[in-house]
Amino acid sequence: MRDPRYDILFEPVRIGPVTARNRFYQVPHCNGMGYRMPRALAAMRAVKAEGGWGVVCTEEVEIHHSSDLAPNIEGRLWDDGDIPALAAMAEAVHRNGALAGIELAYHGHHASGLYSRAPGLGVRSIGVSGYHPDRAAKAGGMPRTTIGGDDPFHRRDRDEKRTLERQVREDARRLIQESAKRFLGEQPFRELTVETLMANTELSRPAFYQYFTDVHDLILSLLTEIEAEMHRLDPQAYS
Numbered sequence: 001m002r003d004p005r006y007d008i009l010f011e012p013v014r015i016g017p018v019t020a021r022n023r024f025y026q027v028p029h030c031n032g033m034g035y036r037m038p039r040a041l042a043a044m045r046a047v048k049a050e051g052g053w054g055v056v057c058t059e060e061v062e063i064h065h066s067s068d069l070a071p072n073i074e075g076r077l078w079d080d081g082d083i084p085a086l087a088a089m090a091e092a093v094h095r096n097g098a099l100a101g102i103e104l105a106y107h108g109h110h111a112s113g114l115y116s117r118a119p120g121l122g123v124r125s126i127g128v129s130g131y132h133p134d135r136a137a138k139a140g141g142m143p144r145t146t147i148g149g150d151d152p153f154h155r156r157d158r159d160e161k162r163t164l165e166r167q168v169r170e171d172a173r174r175l176i177q178e179s180a181k182r183f184l185g186e187q188p189f190r191e192l193t194v195e196t197l198m199a200n201t202e203l204s205r206p207a208f209y210q211y212f213t214d215v216h217d218l219i220l221s222l223l224t225e226i227e228a229e230m231h232r233l234d235p236q237a238y239s
């Protein structure tokens with residue numbers, strides 16, 4: 001018989017909007033399969049869920065190509081093309097009654113960039129990592145210690161800031177579009193309001209108007225995307 005002191009481990013626990021069936025939380029754990037063997041990875045995580053874990057996590061998942069950890073094979077969320085592999089794991093875990101967790105990772109200075117060849121973004125006090133001295137070439141060959149000034153390294157800092165700002169804007173816009181797609185998958189357009197749309201994102205309601213003038217503008221942006229995708233798939237039929 002189980003010692004009653006451990007009963008709490010087997011009780012459901014709420015985590016924000018979801019509930020884990022127990023308190024067994026499988027921490028982020030890489031295993032070499034990562035982005036390269038998504039089916040095997042999903043099956044392995046599914047076995048963990050089947051075995052009873054309340055939450056099963058991914059390994060660290062690189063959120064940008066400038067955070068590439070090659071030659072280590074981790075998870076990737078560099079762009080939309082990586083979503084199906086991650087979704088396959090989440091679905092396999094859900095099928096077996098557990099929640100799926102994701103560890104979003106940006107490694108900055110620690111990333112090798114050996115595959116993407118992109119320097120990591122962000123301010124750092126030293127330009128060369130002991131793990132990845134080859135990054136020195138990509139970072140301009142010199143340490144960057146401060147922001148400001150007008151030498152090439154400082155200019156690069158400003159470019160990085162602009163790149164990050166653009167990325168944040170693009171991500172926010174996409175978040176709103178995704179929220180609209182989910183909504184329209186279940187309910188008619190006439191029910192769509194900015195309030196419900198934004199309640200399903202982590203953005204504030206007024207943030208909507210930084211990206212779209214109204215819901216019609218938003219739908220137009222989705223249709224434009226669909227048109228571009230159809231054109232990509234069959235350039236002749238849709239030119």
Ligand SMILES: Cc1cc2nc3c(=O)[nH]c(=O)nc-3n(C[C@H](O)[C@H](O)[C@H](O)COP(=O)(O)O)c2cc1C
Pocket residue numbers: 027028029030031058059060103
């Ligand atoms: C093979 C291996 C891979 C790991 N991968 C990750 C990882 O991708 N992300 C992370 O945050 N921690 C990672 N860790 C650390 C584990 O999440 C955990 O913190 C560590 O194993 C200590 O917990 P434990 O005593 O329950 O094993 C890894 C550990 C091991 C042994």
